[in-house]
Amino acid sequence: MRNSTTGWLLIAPTLFILFITGLLPFLYVLVVSFFDWNTFAVNPDPHFSGVENFRRLVFDEAFLYSIWLTLKFTFFVVTSQLVIGFGLAKLLSRNVPFKGVFRTIHTLPLMVAPIAVGATWRLLTIPGLGPIPHFLQKWFDVSYILSRFPDQAFITVVLMDIWHWTPLVTLTLLAGLSNLPREPIEQARIDGAREWQIFWDIILPFMKPVLLTTVFIRLMDALRTVDEVWMLTGGGPGAETRFIGLHIWRVVFPKTDYGYGSAMSLLALYMTIVICWLLYVAMTGMKDNKQ
Amino acid sequence: MIKRLLATTLVSLVIAQPAMADFWSDAAADLKGETIRGVSESTPPSNYVRDVLAPAFTEATGIKVEFETTSWDQMYDKAIKDMEANSGIYDFVYIEQDIIYSYLARDFLVDLSEALANKPELKSADFSFDDFTTFIDNFRNENGDVFGVPMEAFIKVYLYRKDLFENPKEQAAFKEKYGYDLAPAKNFEQYRDIAEFFTRPGDQLWGTTVQAASGHPASFYEFFESIAPTYGVYNWGINLDAGAASVENGGQMNSELAKQALAYWVSLLDFAPPEATASTWDEVASTFAAGRAAQGWVYGENAAWIATNPEKSTVVGKVGVTLPPMNDGVMADAEAGKGYIGYYDGGAFGIPYSSKRKDAALLWLEYIGQPSVQADWALAGSRVVHQATYDDPKVLAQDAKADGYFTLMKEKGYLFKGAPEYPFHAQVREAVAPFIYEAIIGQLSADEALDKAAAAADAELKQLGYSKK
Numbered sequence: 001m002r003n004s005t006t007g008w009l010l011i012a013p014t015l016f017i018l019f020i021t022g023l024l025p026f027l028y029v030l031v032v033s034f035f036d037w038n039t040f041a042v043n044p045d046p047h048f049s050g051v052e053n054f055r056r057l058v059f060d061e062a063f064l065y066s067i068w069l070t071l072k073f074t075f076f077v078v079t080s081q082l083v084i085g086f087g088l089a090k091l092l093s094r095n096v097p098f099k100g101v102f103r104t105i106h107t108l109p110l111m112v113a114p115i116a117v118g119a120t121w122r123l124l125t126i127p128g129l130g131p132i133p134h135f136l137q138k139w140f141d142v143s144y145i146l147s148r149f150p151d152q153a154f155i156t157v158v159l160m161d162i163w164h165w166t167p168l169v170t171l172t173l174l175a176g177l178s179n180l181p182r183e184p185i186e187q188a189r190i191d192g193a194r195e196w197q198i199f200w201d202i203i204l205p206f207m208k209p210v211l212l213t214t215v216f217i218r219l220m221d222a223l224r225t226v227d228e229v230w231m232l233t234g235g236g237p238g239a240e241t242r243f244i245g246l247h248i249w250r251v252v253f254p255k256t257d258y259g260y261g262s263a264m265s266l267l268a269l270y271m272t273i274v275i276c277w278l279l280y281v282a283m284t285g286m287k288d289n290k291q
Numbered sequence: 292m293i294k295r296l297l298a299t300t301l302v303s304l305v306i307a308q309p310a311m312a313d314f315w316s317d318a319a320a321d322l323k324g325e326t327i328r329g330v331s332e333s334t335p336p337s338n339y340v341r342d343v344l345a346p347a348f349t350e351a352t353g354i355k356v357e358f359e360t361t362s363w364d365q366m367y368d369k370a371i372k373d374m375e376a377n378s379g380i381y382d383f384v385y386i387e388q389d390i391i392y393s394y395l396a397r398d399f400l401v402d403l404s405e406a407l408a409n410k411p412e413l414k415s416a417d418f419s420f421d422d423f424t425t426f427i428d429n430f431r432n433e434n435g436d437v438f439g440v441p442m443e444a445f446i447k448v449y450l451y452r453k454d455l456f457e458n459p460k461e462q463a464a465f466k467e468k469y470g471y472d473l474a475p476a477k478n479f480e481q482y483r484d485i486a487e488f489f490t491r492p493g494d495q496l497w498g499t500t501v502q503a504a505s506g507h508p509a510s511f512y513e514f515f516e517s518i519a520p521t522y523g524v525y526n527w528g529i530n531l532d533a534g535a536a537s538v539e540n541g542g543q544m545n546s547e548l549a550k551q552a553l554a555y556w557v558s559l560l561d562f563a564p565p566e567a568t569a570s571t572w573d574e575v576a577s578t579f580a581a582g583r584a585a586q587g588w589v590y591g592e593n594a595a596w597i598a599t600n601p602e603k604s605t606v607v608g609k610v611g612v613t614l615p616p617m618n619d620g621v622m623a624d625a626e627a628g629k630g631y632i633g634y635y636d637g638g639a640f641g642i643p644y645s646s647k648r649k650d651a652a653l654l655w656l657e658y659i660g661q662p663s664v665q666a667d668w669a670l671a672g673s674r675v676v677h678q679a680t681y682d683d684p685k686v687l688a689q690d691a692k693a694d695g696y697f698t699l700m701k702e703k704g705y706l707f708k709g710a711p712e713y714p715f716h717a718q719v720r721e722a723v724a725p726f727i728y729e730a731i732i733g734q735l736s737a738d739e740a741l742d743k744a745a746a747a748a749d750a751e752l753k754q755l756g757y758s759k760k
Contacts, residue, residue: 039375040393040718042756062725127565128583147505147569148732236506237568237732239725253368254508255721 033262040256053263063264065239066247067271073154073243074222077161081218082211084162085169092170093177110167118231121160125232146233150240153233157241160228165221169214176210177203212283216276223272244268314415315351315658322651323353329640329652330369331385333360334592336443336672340659344668348658354651363571367717370643374399379645382652386439387638388429389710394641395432396714401642404436406653413650418657422677429709430639439639440656443674445591446700446707447517447634451475452585453611453694455489464488475586476616479521479555482586486562489585498562500575500587505731509571511724514556516634516710517588521617522552525630526711529719529748534758536719536748544723545738545745554737557730568731580604588615590636591696595673598693612694614703622706631708637674675700715755722751 033053037046057063092103109117124130127145136142146153180203188198204211226245229235235242235250242250248268252261331337337360345356361369370384374397386394394400407414420427420437430439455461456473465473469484476482486498502513515527528544529536536544543549560567564583566574576593578584582605589597596603598610615633624630640659642652658664666683669675673696680686681701690697710716723744730740752758 038718038755039397040715040755044397126569128578128581129566133565143565145565145568148565150732150734234504234506236504236728238505238729238734240732242506250721254364254717256371256718 029262029265032259033266035259037259038255038257046259049259053260054267056260057263057267062239062242063247066242066244067268069154069239069241070223070243070245073158073161073225074219076158077165077222078215078218080158080162081166081169082215085166085214086173088166088170089173089177092174106170107167109164110171112164114164114227115231117160117164118228121156121228121232125156147237150237153237153241157229157232160232161222161225164228165218169218172210172214172217173207176207180206208283212280215279215283219276219279220272223268223275313351314417315348315654316353318413318415318654319352319354319651322648322654324355325648325651326355326357327382327646327648327651327655328357328359328380329383329385330359330361330366330381331638331640332363332366332387334443334672335596336592336668336674337385339668339671340442343671344659344664347664348655351658352651352654354654356655374643374645377645379643379647381643382646382648383640383642383655385442385638386430386641388426388636389716391430391439391639392712393714393716395438399643400438401644401646401649401653402432402436403438403440403642403653403656406642406649407657410650410653413653413657415654415657415661417661417663422660422662422679424676424678424704426635426637426676427639429637430641439641440660441637441639441676442659443592443672444635444637444676445594445674446704447588447590447615447636448594448612448696448699449475449615450579450587450589450594450597451611451613452489452582452606452609454606454609455585456611475611475613478616478618482616483555483559483562485586486559490562495583497564497584498586499559500570500578500584500589501556501559501563501567502570502572502575502588503557503560503563503567503731504571504574505568505728507571508720508724510731511720511727512634513588514553514727517615518556519549519552520631520633520708521615521621522548522555523618523621523624523630524549524552525624527713527719527723527748528745529711529713529752531711531713532759534752535760536723536752537742537745540749540758540760542745542748544748545741550738550741553727553730553741557733557737560731580606582606588633591700592636592673594696595670595689595693598696599689608692610694612696612699614699614706625706632706633708635704635707635709637676637709669697673697715752715757718755719748719751722747 032046034048034050035046036049036052038044088106092099112120125132125144125146127133127147133144136144144152146156184202185198188202193201224245225243226249229241229243230246233241235246244264248261248264251257251264331340341358341360345358349355359369366385367390370381373380374384374394386400404420423441424444426444427437427441430441431437456475462473465488468488473485476485482499488498489496490498503510519528524543524546527536528542528546528549530541530543533541536542538546564578566578570578572590572593575587575589576597579587579589580597580603594610594612597606598604598612599607601607617632621630621632625632640656642649642656646652662677662679665675665677665680666685669680669683669686670689673693675681675686675697681697686697713719726735726740726744726747729735730737735743749758753760
């Protein structure tokens, strides 16, 4: 009993901070989502509107499109980062020349703030100034204008995110690979297993907890990406890179539609939780089936 | 002896008098050491405030000024959130002409006329609302009280490359191709011909700038505040009496004229440099200053430096300034006060009610509103807010170098107009702008874009409670 009380006392400050910075804002957003509240309306005061904000969401083409774009973006970046990150982690787990130098260079993007990453990529890609459009035009006669061609903008945003966050995946997977037990792998080799069999039947199951954690981190980050994309494309051209985070920002800040924006935020949060849960079930289910 | 005594007494009295320094140090005697904070968009006039006027004010009064110049979006974010939350972070904020109606509707701002009347000890003899141009009227309420001290004002003009337009070879080639003389465009057909004629990507020269950022409200503004009015569609095509934008509900936003205007404007992208779809007002100015466009609609705040500053512009001495092209009847509308031919842009500094240092902020606003600081500020930022500034010798000299930009503003400024007096400015803009973006990148035709935009504007006005239906 005494141990339990001491434990609660010790974690009380953390719980208090979490309540203030996490739970309280969440409850506020939850309450606001049931109100019609725009400070520049004829009636600027919040007035209760029940589930009207959530009903509007279902018919809001722009919002639904932003969800679709976000899911597409998340799928491409998380998958690519996992594949590339795993490959690089495998490479770095071996004794290759200049491993240390490469690992340092590869990790550098992680140290750059997202807003600076967006600004740098903007400078690289801006027509008339950036080297990428210049050389693509000069060498390949390719007209590369992010602000005019939606596919180019989307692909560039995906590439930027891969460039920025793959090192994180590499580092976490490298940590996982470094801690793999050697015995089962050596035993499998002695028994004549092929490399892909070792990978599929030994390495992958052992790596599952690390993989799951890495995927969750990247998934949640990708679903709420804002700053890099904001700097690079501003959500354009049109609404072709206006992911949920950016869309909600425009509704809440320039448009000052607080109630509706809160409802959007809650739905985005719910979507994130559901996707993570489905992924968790899928990955742990795979393990159960295997057993 | 008596005379000597009297003289000594007189001298003693004079010496014993409290020192009468200048007004600023006296008025700020009790405020010395205070720090006032402000926020504005990073523009040439604002940067002049930060770099020159703020330090000078601190020297004169002992009041420190922390002035944040940031992006246009961030400025609004910060200012509005501060005033809404009543947090008192800012003691003065930039009020763009187009947002004042929203701020007044929310009682965000201190009534400066009343504040000065209530505190005569803070009223400088050098400051008077009467010194300002009529632009100050944008910042008055229905009783005539002033809520913002104008700090910048300019018109969005038609800039063209004088060196190209006056080149005999170009003139001959143009006449041969189009059958009439090369001169600044008076109508949209001429403008298009000129744009086509000068589009030479191999020489890194294009026919026109287009402020067509495909994910930024700058494109919304160029269309609704520069192009649509010169086609004869005013006030964004919104009928305030009906609280609607669509033709079916009494508005003009998706009228045939508006659709023609949008189709025309988007078609100009064929003659614009590749950065046009990423261009806000800043990039348009940079494009023109880099010599990459033969003509364009350019914000006046940039006109003077493009024409005169060799450190930033490659077209110094080659810039012509004139009125924009327009449809028949638009000039007559503007002369009669029924319409306008372009955007009269500008802003003021106001004091939020939430400010905790209103007296110090009031002194600061008076300081920047003095006649003595206006001319140098005009040179730095192409802005004029005092009538007398136009006649200052320094400004007259700059005017000559800038092909008469200031004269044009003085004489023809009345033909231009600021944004319509809508308290729902940002809300309708946000509802409509995405369709303009889609028109720019060709996902929607001009007709589709404006039909959808008008429907979205109607829905937004209804949601906000402004619709009369």
